[in-house]
Amino acid sequence: MENSPDPAPALVEVRGISKSFGAVRALQEVDFTLRAGEIHALLGENGAGKSTLIKAVTGVFPRDTGIVRLGGEEVAPRSAKAALQAGIATVYQEVNLLPNLSVAQNLFLDRQPMRFGIVREGEMRRRANALLADFGLDIDVAAPLGSYSVAVQHVTAIARAVDLSARVLILDEPTASLDRHEVDILFGIMRQLAKRGIGIVFVSHFLDQVYEISDRVTVLRNGRLVGERETASLPRLELIRMMLGRELAETTSARASATEHRAREICASFENYGKAGYVAPFNLELRHGEVVGLAGLLGSGRTETARLVFGAERADRGQAKVEGAPVRLQSPRDGVRHGFGYCPEERKTDGIVAELSVRENIVLALQAKRGLHRPLSRREQDEIARRYVKMLDIRPADAERPVGLLSGGNQQKVLLARWLATSPRLLVLDEPTRGIDVGAHAEIIRLIRELCDDGLALLVISSELDEIVTYSDRVVVLRDRAHVEELAGEAIDVGNILAAIAADGAAIAHEGRA
Amino acid sequence: MKGLPPVLITAIVLVAGFALCAMQFPNIASTRVVGNLLTDNAFLGIVATGMTFVIISGGIDLSVGSVIGFTTVFVALAIERWGVPPLVAFTAILLLSAGFGAAMGAVIHVFDLPPFIVTLAGMFLARGASFLLSTESVPITAPVYSTVSDFALRMPGGGRLTAIAIIMLVIVIGGALLLHLTRFGANVYALGGSRATASLMGVAVGKMTVKIYMLSSLLAGIAGIVFSFYTSAGYSLSAVGVELDTIAAVVIGGTLLTGGQGSVIGTFLGVLIQGLIQTYINFDGTLSSWWTKIATGILLFAFIALQQGLVALARRPVRKSAGATS
Numbered sequence: 001m002e003n004s005p006d007p008a009p010a011l012v013e014v015r016g017i018s019k020s021f022g023a024v025r026a027l028q029e030v031d032f033t034l035r036a037g038e039i040h041a042l043l044g045e046n047g048a049g050k051s052t053l054i055k056a057v058t059g060v061f062p063r064d065t066g067i068v069r070l071g072g073e074e075v076a077p078r079s080a081k082a083a084l085q086a087g088i089a090t091v092y093q094e095v096n097l098l099p100n101l102s103v104a105q106n107l108f109l110d111r112q113p114m115r116f117g118i119v120r121e122g123e124m125r126r127r128a129n130a131l132l133a134d135f136g137l138d139i140d141v142a143a144p145l146g147s148y149s150v151a152v153q154h155v156t157a158i159a160r161a162v163d164l165s166a167r168v169l170i171l172d173e174p175t176a177s178l179d180r181h182e183v184d185i186l187f188g189i190m191r192q193l194a195k196r197g198i199g200i201v202f203v204s205h206f207l208d209q210v211y212e213i214s215d216r217v218t219v220l221r222n223g224r225l226v227g228e229r230e231t232a233s234l235p236r237l238e239l240i241r242m243m244l245g246r247e248l249a250e251t252t253s254a255r256a257s258a259t260e261h262r263a264r265e266i267c268a269s270f271e272n273y274g275k276a277g278y279v280a281p282f283n284l285e286l287r288h289g290e291v292v293g294l295a296g297l298l299g300s301g302r303t304e305t306a307r308l309v310f311g312a313e314r315a316d317r318g319q320a321k322v323e324g325a326p327v328r329l330q331s332p333r334d335g336v337r338h339g340f341g342y343c344p345e346e347r348k349t350d351g352i353v354a355e356l357s358v359r360e361n362i363v364l365a366l367q368a369k370r371g372l373h374r375p376l377s378r379r380e381q382d383e384i385a386r387r388y389v390k391m392l393d394i395r396p397a398d399a400e401r402p403v404g405l406l407s408g409g410n411q412q413k414v415l416l417a418r419w420l421a422t423s424p425r426l427l428v429l430d431e432p433t434r435g436i437d438v439g440a441h442a443e444i445i446r447l448i449r450e451l452c453d454d455g456l457a458l459l460v461i462s463s464e465l466d467e468i469v470t471y472s473d474r475v476v477v478l479r480d481r482a483h484v485e486e487l488a489g490e491a492i493d494v495g496n497i498l499a500a501i502a503a504d505g506a507a508i509a510h511e512g513r514a
Numbered sequence: 515m516k517g518l519p520p521v522l523i524t525a526i527v528l529v530a531g532f533a534l535c536a537m538q539f540p541n542i543a544s545t546r547v548v549g550n551l552l553t554d555n556a557f558l559g560i561v562a563t564g565m566t567f568v569i570i571s572g573g574i575d576l577s578v579g580s581v582i583g584f585t586t587v588f589v590a591l592a593i594e595r596w597g598v599p600p601l602v603a604f605t606a607i608l609l610l611s612a613g614f615g616a617a618m619g620a621v622i623h624v625f626d627l628p629p630f631i632v633t634l635a636g637m638f639l640a641r642g643a644s645f646l647l648s649t650e651s652v653p654i655t656a657p658v659y660s661t662v663s664d665f666a667l668r669m670p671g672g673g674r675l676t677a678i679a680i681i682m683l684v685i686v687i688g689g690a691l692l693l694h695l696t697r698f699g700a701n702v703y704a705l706g707g708s709r710a711t712a713s714l715m716g717v718a719v720g721k722m723t724v725k726i727y728m729l730s731s732l733l734a735g736i737a738g739i740v741f742s743f744y745t746s747a748g749y750s751l752s753a754v755g756v757e758l759d760t761i762a763a764v765v766i767g768g769t770l771l772t773g774g775q776g777s778v779i780g781t782f783l784g785v786l787i788q789g790l791i792q793t794y795i796n797f798d799g800t801l802s803s804w805w806t807k808i809a810t811g812i813l814l815f816a817f818i819a820l821q822q823g824l825v826a827l828a829r830r831p832v833r834k835s836a837g838a839t840s
Contacts, residue, residue: 101704101707
C-alpha cells in the first residue's frame with residue numbers, strides 16, 4: 001500500500017512477530033513500523049492482539065517468533081524494565097505509578113538526587129516542578145499522587161517516561177477515563193513530544209480521537225495485521241471495515257444459505273427499555289427460533305444491552321415482557337428464573353470456574369436454579385454432563401477434567417452447556433467466538449444455528465461481522481450507546497452494517513482532515 | 515508528610531493518656547518513671563522499628579519474638595558455657611539473625627510466598643532451635659553485663675536513662691532517618707504501594723525484600739541482646755508473643771497494616787502507649803497485668819477502625835484541580 005516515500009526514518013521496526021497462548025494464536029506474523037516523530041494509532045477490536053503486540057514488543061512476555069529493531073538495532077527486552085532502559089516506555093490505562101508516594105518521589109523513584117546517602121528532597125521537588133512545567137502542569141509535587149485526578153497521574157507517568165530518555169512512548173487507552181478538556185491537554189503534550197522526535201503509539205477505540213491526533217493507523221484483527229494507512233487519506237468507513245469486516249465477497253455468498261425469514265412467536269420483548277448513562281432506550285423483540293445479532297464497535301453499547309436484557313444491570317425505564325407477560329428483571333436471578341441464560345465475554349473472569357471439573361461447571365446454573373435444598377444427585381449430574389459433552393462434542397470427552405485445562409473453544413461449549421442444562425427460552429451470547437481457533441469458530445456457529453432450530457431465542461454479540469451475517473435473522477446495529485438501525489432478511493450484509501455503524505462518522509472524518 | 519494525621523492522633527492519645535495517668539498518680543510525671551518506661555520497653559522499641567519497615571513494605575514478620583528468644587539463649591550459652599568473649603558472641607548472633615532474615619526474605623521473593631507463612635515457619639524454627647540449645651534459664655554473670663546494667667545517664671529529677679534505653683533511642687532515630695530520608699526508605703514505601711508497579715518503575719524488588727527482612731531480623735537480634743541485658747539471663751521461652759505486641763505497637767503508631775503508609779516515630783509512640791498502660795497498672799497495684807492486653811486490644815481496634823475510615827476517605831474521588839496551564 002505504501003508507495004509514497006517515508007517522511008521519517010523508521011524508529012521501531014517489528015517484523016513477523018507471533019505469539020501463542022496454548023492453542024490460541026494471539027499474534028500471527030505481525031509487522032509494525034513506527035517512525036520518529038509520528039503519532040501512530042494501533043487499532044482493533046477486543047482480542048485483536050493490540051495488547052499482546054505491545055507486551056510482546058516490550059518484553060512483558062516472551063514472543064515466539066519475530067524481531068524488533070529500535071533505531072536500526074535489534075532489541076529483545078526481557079522485561080518492561082529492560083524495555084524502558086532501551087528507550088521504550090509504556091503508559092497503561094491503569095496508571096502504573098504508586099499513589100501512596102508523592103508526585104516527586106514517583107517521578108524520581110530509584111534515581112533521586114542524593115547527597116551523602118540522603119535524598120535531597122528540596123532539589124528533587126525543584127526538578128519535579130521543572131519537569132512537570134514542560135507539560136503545563138503546576139501542582140504541589142509533595143502531595144501523594146493518589147490525591148490527583150487520573151489525568152494528572154497520566155501526565156506524571158508520561159513525564160517520568162520521557163525523562164527516562166524514552167524514544168518510544170506507548171500509550172494504551174490513555175483517554176479512556178479523561179474528560180474532553182483533559183484529552184485536549186494530553187493531545188497537546190503528545191504533539192509536542194512528537195515534534196521532539198519521539199515516536200508515539202496511541203492505542204484507543206475512540207475513532208474521533210484517532211482521526212484528530214494520529215498520522216497513521218495500523219489495524220489488527222484476530223491477531224493478524226490488516227494494514228497500515230495514513231489517517232488523513234483513510235475514509236472512516238474503510239477504517240471500520242478494516243477493523244470489523246473480512247472479505248466482503250466471501251461473506252455475502254455465505255449469507256445466501258443462511259436463514260429464511262420466519263414469523264415466529266415472540267419470546268421476550270423490551271419496550272423503550274434503557275438506563276440513563278448506560279444505554280439509550282431501545283425496542284427489542286426476541287422470537288423463538290430466531291437469532292438476533294448485535295453489531296457495533298467496542299463501547300457502542302452491545303454488552304450493555306445484553307446485560308440489561310439478562311438483568312445483570314437494572315433498567316431505569318421501559319417494560320420487559322416474557323411470553324407476553326410483564327416481568328421485572330432486577331438481577332441475574334430474575335433472568336435465570338424467567339429462563340434466560342447469559343454467556344459473558346470474559347469467559348475466564350465472569351464465566352467458567354477454572355478449577356472445577358467440566359461436570360461441576362455444567363450443572364452450576366441448573367443447581368442454582370433448583371436451589372440448595374434440592375441437590376442434584378451425582379448420578380443426575382453425570383447423566384447431564386455426559387449428555388452435553390456428547391451433544392456439543394466437548395473434547396477431551398472427560399467430564400472430570402478441570403475446565404481450565406480445556407481449549408478456549410471447549411470452554412465456550414462448557415459455558416453453553418451450563419445454560420442449555422437449565423432449558424432456557426432465551427440465550428444471550430457475548431462474543432461467543434472470541435479467543436477461539438478459527439476452526440472452532442465454525443463449530444460454535446453451527447451450534448448456534450442448531451440451537452435456534454430447536455426453538456431457542458438467541459441474542460448474539462459479535463465483532464465478527466461476517467459471522468453475524470451468517471447466523472442472524474435480524475441484526476441490530478449500535479452506535480454511541482444507542483440502537484441506530486435494525487436490519488432484517490436480505491438487508492443483512494456487511495456493507496449495510498458498516499454503513500450504519502459509520503453513518504455520521506464520515507462527516508467527522510472529513511472535518512478531522514481539514 | 516505521609517502518615518502524619520494518624521501519627522498526630524497517636525501522639526494525642528499518648529499525651530492525653532499520660533495526662534490522665536498523671537492526674538491520678540502525680541508520681542508518673544517524673545523522669546524516673548519515664549526512664550524506667552524506656553528501659554522496660556527498650557527491646558520492644560528496637561524490634562518494632564524493624565517491624566515498621568516490614569509492614570510499610572506490605573509484609574509481616576512473625577518470627578521476631580522467637581529470634582529474640584533464640585538470641586538470649588545463644589548469648590547466654592556462648593558466654594557462660596562455651597567461654598566465648600561477649601563481643602564475639604554478639605557479633606556472631608547478629609550475623610546469624612541477619613542471615614536468618616535474609617533467608618526468609620529470599621524465600622518470600624523467589625518462591626513468591628506470603629510473608630505470613632514464611633515468617634510463621636521462621637517463628638517455629640527459631641523457637642524450636644532455642645529449645646534445642648537449652649530448655650532451662652541460663653543466668654549470665656559476665657562482668658560486661660553488670661557494667662552495662664550499672665551505666666546510666668542521670669536525668670534531671672533523678673531519672674536514669676539506661677544504656678539499653680539509649681540503644682533503643684539511637685535505633686529509633688536511625689530507623690526514622692533511614693525510612694524517611696534515604697532511597698532505601700522510599701523504596702520501602704514503593705513496595706508497600708504495589709510490588710508489581712515498583713518493579714516496573716525500576717525498584718529491585720527482590721533485593722529490597724531480602725534487605726527489609728534482614729533488617730527486621732537484625733533488629734530482633736539486637737533486641738534479643740538488649741533483652742538479655744535487661745533480664746541478665748537467656749531463656750528459650752522469653753519474648754513469646756512479642757511479635758504480636760510489636761505489630762500492635764506499629765499499627766497503633768499509625769502504620770497501615772496493608773502497607774504503603776506509616777512512620778517509625780509513630781511506632782515509637784505506639785510502644786510508649788503500651789508502656790504507659792503497663793506503668794499505670796503497676797501504679798494501681800490492684801489491677802491484674804492482663805489489663806495491659808485488654809487495653810492494648812481496645813486501642814488496636816480503635817486504630818484499625820480509624821485507619822479504615824481514613825482509607826475510605828482517601829478513596830473518595832477527591833479531585834484536586836489539575837492546575838494545567840496549557
